[in-house]
Amino acid sequence: MLLRHTPQEITERHALTINPAKTCQPIGAMYAALGVHGCLPHSHGSQGCCAYHRSALTRHYKEPISAGTSSFTEGASVFGGQANLLQAIDNMFTVYEPEVVAVHTTCLSETIGDDLPQIIDKATKDGKIPKGKHVIYANTPSYVGSHVTGFSNMVKGMAMKAETTGVKNGKVNVIPGWVEPADMEEIKRLSGLIGVDIILFPDTSGILNGPLSGEYKMFPEGGTTMAELQSAGDSIGTLALGEWCSADGARYLDTNNKVPCRVLDMPIGLMATDRFVDAMRIIAGVSVPEELSHERGQLVDIISDMHQYFFHKKVALAGDPDQLISMVEFLVSIDMCPTHVVSGTPGKAFAKRIRELTAGLPYEVNVKCDQTADMFLLHQWIKNEPVDLLIGNSYLKYIARDEDIPLVRWGFPILDRQGHQYFPTVGYKGGIRLLEKILNALLDRKDRDDPEQSFELVM
Amino acid sequence: MDPAAIKEEMLSKYPPKVARKRAKQIMINEALENETPEITANVRTIPGIITMRGCTYAGCKGVIMGPTRDIVNITHGPIGCGFYSWLTRRNQTDATAPDAQNYMTYCFSTDMQDKDIIFGGEKKLEAAIQEAYDLFHPKGICVFATCPVGLIGDDIHAVAAKMKKKFGDCNVFAFSCEGYKGVSQSAGHHIANNQVFRHLVGAEDEGKPGKYCINLLGEYNIGGDGFEIDRLLNKCGITNNATFSGNSSYDQFASAHTADLNAVMCHRSINYVADMLEVKYGIPWIKVNFIGASAAAKSLRKIAQYFGDQELIERVEEVIAEEMPAVQAVAEEVRPRTEGKTAMLFVGGSRAHHYQELFKELGMKTISAGYEFAHRDDYEGRHVLPGLKVDADSRNIEELEVEADEALYSPRKSEEELKALAESGLDFKSYDGMIPDMDEKTMVIDDLNQYEAEKMVEMLKPDIFCAGIKEKFSIQKLGIPMKQLHSYDSGGPYAGFKGAINFYREIDRLVNSKVWGYMKAPWQENPELSATYVWE
Numbered sequence: 004m005l006l007r008h009t010p011q012e013i014t015e016r017h018a019l020t021i022n023p024a025k026t027c028q029p030i031g032a033m034y035a036a037l038g039v040h041g042c043l044p045h046s047h048g049s050q051g052c053c054a055y056h057r058s059a060l061t062r063h064y065k066e067p068i069s070a071g072t073s074s075f076t077e078g079a080s081v082f083g084g085q086a087n088l089l090q091a092i093d094n095m096f097t098v099y100e101p102e103v104v105a106v107h108t109t110c111l112s113e114t115i116g117d118d119l120p121q122i123i124d125k126a127t128k129d130g131k132i133p134k135g136k137h138v139i140y141a142n143t144p145s146y147v148g149s150h151v152t153g154f155s156n157m158v159k160g161m162a163m164k165a166e167t168t169g170v171k172n173g174k175v176n177v178i179p180g181w182v183e184p185a186d187m188e189e190i191k192r193l194s195g196l197i198g199v200d201i202i203l204f205p206d207t208s209g210i211l212n213g214p215l216s217g218e219y220k221m222f223p224e225g226g227t228t229m230a231e232l233q234s235a236g237d238s239i240g241t242l243a244l245g246e247w248c249s250a251d252g253a254r255y256l257d258t259n260n261k262v263p264c265r266v267l268d269m270p271i272g273l274m275a276t277d278r279f280v281d282a283m284r285i286i287a288g289v290s291v292p293e294e295l296s297h298e299r300g301q302l303v304d305i306i307s308d309m310h311q312y313f314f315h316k317k318v319a320l321a322g323d324p325d326q327l328i329s330m331v332e333f334l335v336s337i338d339m340c341p342t343h344v345v346s347g348t349p350g351k352a353f354a355k356r357i358r359e360l361t362a363g364l365p366y367e368v369n370v371k372c373d374q375t376a377d378m379f380l381l382h383q384w385i386k387n388e389p390v391d392l393l394i395g396n397s398y399l400k401y402i403a404r405d406e407d408i409p410l411v412r413w414g415f416p417i418l419d420r421q422g423h424q425y426f427p428t429v430g431y432k433g434g435i436r437l438l439e440k441i442l443n444a445l446l447d448r449k450d451r452d453d454p455e456q457s458f459e460l461v462m
Numbered sequence: 463m464d465p466a467a468i469k470e471e472m473l474s475k476y477p478p479k480v481a482r483k484r485a486k487q488i489m490i491n492e493a494l495e496n497e498t499p500e501i502t503a504n505v506r507t508i509p510g511i512i513t514m515r516g517c518t519y520a521g522c523k524g525v526i527m528g529p530t531r532d533i534v535n536i537t538h539g540p541i542g543c544g545f546y547s548w549l550t551r552r553n554q555t556d557a558t559a560p561d562a563q564n565y566m567t568y569c570f571s572t573d574m575q576d577k578d579i580i581f582g583g584e585k586k587l588e589a590a591i592q593e594a595y596d597l598f599h600p601k602g603i604c605v606f607a608t609c610p611v612g613l614i615g616d617d618i619h620a621v622a623a624k625m626k627k628k629f630g631d632c633n634v635f636a637f638s639c640e641g642y643k644g645v646s647q648s649a650g651h652h653i654a655n656n657q658v659f660r661h662l663v664g665a666e667d668e669g670k671p672g673k674y675c676i677n678l679l680g681e682y683n684i685g686g687d688g689f690e691i692d693r694l695l696n697k698c699g700i701t702n703n704a705t706f707s708g709n710s711s712y713d714q715f716a717s718a719h720t721a722d723l724n725a726v727m728c729h730r731s732i733n734y735v736a737d738m739l740e741v742k743y744g745i746p747w748i749k750v751n752f753i754g755a756s757a758a759a760k761s762l763r764k765i766a767q768y769f770g771d772q773e774l775i776e777r778v779e780e781v782i783a784e785e786m787p788a789v790q791a792v793a794e795e796v797r798p799r800t801e802g803k804t805a806m807l808f809v810g811g812s813r814a815h816h817y818q819e820l821f822k823e824l825g826m827k828t829i830s831a832g833y834e835f836a837h838r839d840d841y842e843g844r845h846v847l848p849g850l851k852v853d854a855d856s857r858n859i860e861e862l863e864v865e866a867d868e869a870l871y872s873p874r875k876s877e878e879e880l881k882a883l884a885e886s887g888l889d890f891k892s893y894d895g896m897i898p899d900m901d902e903k904t905m906v907i908d909d910l911n912q913y914e915a916e917k918m919v920e921m922l923k924p925d926i927f928c929a930g931i932k933e934k935f936s937i938q939k940l941g942i943p944m945k946q947l948h949s950y951d952s953g954g955p956y957a958g959f960k961g962a963i964n965f966y967r968e969i970d971r972l973v974n975s976k977v978w979g980y981m982k983a984p985w986q987e988n989p990e991l992s993a994t995y996v997w998e
Binding site: 005006007008010014016017018019020021022023025026027029030045048049050051052054055056057058059061062065066067068069070071072073074075076077078079080087088090091092093094095097098099109110111114115144145146147149213215216217218219220221347374379398401418 | 475476477480506507508509510511512513514515516517518519520536539540541542543544545546547548549550563564565567568569570571572573574575576578579586587588589590592593594596597598608609610612613614640641642643645646854855858912913916930931932934935936937938939940941977980981982
């Protein structure tokens, strides 16, 4: 057994996290920054942070991830990292020629209290930031929040670049949250179908699902441009897709630029996608094209076709709040039974929301979202109440193997399978793909386990 | 292309200060007999220059202590460091024994929050150690400091000592391996090895039985390398008492002082442990290399020569004779497709040297190489050690003062025996480094960065480039196959004879893959329309 030391009996832990269902803020800031056109993320800390984040993102996206680091030494840790950051900004603009550098902090630079706005101001005054180029930033101490809040903080850093001219641009800002490049592409396609002109930020499509052509572009064509970010202050409204990843940036634009916002769930599954499409329709004042209603109908069709295999199957999930909320709603909507749910990202509203979504079920769901809401606890829950399916990142494969439960890989990070960069799970088409994955996992298991007498060709 | 022109071209884009610094770390090999030019290494990374390097915590927790299965490793810090070092290195371990403990699949962290940073994290650490002990009752618990721990001044060593005393049956000790220390992972290796030497080695007097008993130092069992080396050693009748630290367990470290020879694979990460084991316990050390079939054969012969027993010497020859034909058959099959091709290797502190052997066996030429975190002696050889300047960054990394152990010191060979062995060609405490093994006019580059990597590939167009995961896809976007020599891209083992066969086949697959021919679509190859369909 790979997790042979995990006991069935649950004892309370207060200090020790085991097998976390989260990681730290800076990686989220780095991923978000990669969705800005011509942007080089920069990690203000010791070089290990940057190396770890680049490695983790590369393993998941299977694409080059470039990012700078302030490479703190013991001296910088004592005397402050200003000199390192100034030198880094100078070197990065000279050698790599990005349009934008997106600086985020780490536990190291936050503990010593480096003041990013002041250092960036000094870099500007010292002429280290070439004319027409930009530095954006986010404070992302690793001892607060999680990778999800780090993403959110960098999104807010982008929103801070928005300008208000007083002349509306007729566009809608859409903040997609930490989803795959293919999901961002799908959100753009859906918006295009409905006929809404959007500014999507961040947008990693084209950057983290790029082609192989014999050419390496450190800054590929994709990403939200600086001009778009600046123009976001003139948009008619902002849709934030997910409270945890996207709401802060949207609320910032609401408060500072008087761009009204609505916070929706991530458009994953039937109902959340319905709400997204409906909101877009209302904002644009248009009718939803038949093509999209057709896609929706296809998803409903698939649900009815597959329903007998989903019905009352128990599911355990680990992941991030925005994704889990929509996924739990989706599972309930197809009569599956989310049974255990953990997210390491703190926020009491999450557990409350999951309880609301599962209120109609004949049992109480196990849900936790704090420091000890980890995969160790999830495993113990499963030992006490077994499930039929696991949904979450690659780390769940250890539980899947030990307990012999099928696993659908979904979320971050996925380190042992490919394709997630290319096939969306948002929207109606994404819903179809999710259901296909779930059904395959369940039926592959049935085929493996059915006795010869009842082994079926037609299912 | 003239290497001097390449170097100049690479430096031309840098700000002057960066160019001056990098110039000393980029060397055109003009090695002559007994004389190698000086290279600058183990110096600070330049802020903003996209480096391949990681940090001290990664070297300590990830590399050295990561592969030990039965110690509970608790990261004291915010969640990230523990998360990123959770199962991401491919250290294999054999925990199939019925009562074997294996915590390598787990990640343990104190997950420090802002209140712990403000008020101190010692209490939380103490509670975390207690919770780990209550849940698992392991033989050992290790604690690893992350950056903020050093800054807020948590005394992790005092907490560890207190808990060790409290438990009585669990060895608890800590590592001050904050990420900002040193200039690379290398400092973390040193901090880890020092603590293993201080808290573990010598604690257990019963080593593995065997007539020819060695320790293998600096082998981390990535992709099962250590398993293949163990297979060969077993076949020869040599006992591997303890590997530092691939496939290792608590007891193996504890009895390391009972072996009669230390064989050092990765000189960079562990040569000082070999030195300390010699001074304290009287165990001599030799450098070995099991990467490459002829290097593996040579290493087995060196071990046999050390023990000097005719029976062993003959057995080793038998094993080599038995294993070699299969290796040579594959080399001969593959070589027509690899002969004359070129490679670049930028990795680690020993692999960029060791793997040149395998490429040589494929008829491939290494045109440029360098280490990520090595020191000058790994490039130029140990003769430069007395002249190395200790800078501010190195001074902060503890050097243990070791003396002969009153009870346990026992020289395995007399002065005369050592001298005789040396005269017969067995070099003790010797490593000549990478540079003498490289051709004239090749380029040796320390701490290569992303910009230089891209430039080198564009200008010299190697047939294969070897580095790590962060470099993998930027190189491959250029249409050049990239082989990871940290994780082996899920492949391996590549050590020993079976490993050589695996590597030959892998390189053949990579450099001859059809995919590199698909970069351009037909309409990109011939953009001009020269004909049109005549559709009536």
